[in-house]
Amino acid sequence: MIDSQEQKPSYPKPYKPKTQEPRPQSCQHIKILDCNRPISRVFFECYHCRQGLLTECKGESAVQEFKVTCPTCGKTAIYLMTSEIVSTTAIPSPWDR
Numbered sequence: 001m002i003d004s005q006e007q008k009p010s011y012p013k014p015y016k017p018k019t020q021e022p023r024p025q026s027c028q029h030i031k032i033l034d035c036n037r038p039i040s041r042v043f044f045e046c047y048h049c050r051q052g053l054l055t056e057c058k059g060e061s062a063v064q065e066f067k068v069t070c071p072t073c074g075k076t077a078i079y080l081m082t083s084e085i086v087s088t089t090a091i092p093s094p095w096d097r
């Protein structure tokens with residue numbers, strides 16, 4: 001059963017809106033990969049400028065809320081629930097329109 005796709009790892013929640021900033025749009029794109037590994041990769045778009053971003057998160061449980069700052073516009077790109085943010089990199093948006 002090691003390859004079971006039915007397991008539910010405790011992966012980081014994509015965002016958790018706070019009151020001091022605009023709520024992320026419901027259509028904000030996000031994609032989480034490797035959520036059952038020590039380092040998970042979160043692809044998303046900046047809420048403000050739609051810059052494609054890749055954030056690597058360490059830890060298996062969502063213990064703390066992090067504001068991920070967009071390297072392009074300097075605003076809060078997204079909120080992530082995770083243990084530790086390893087890095088955030090600007091990438092071409094996977095959802096480029």
Ligand SMILES: [Zn+2]
Pocket residue numbers: 046047048049050051070071072073074075077
């Ligand atoms: Zn931005």
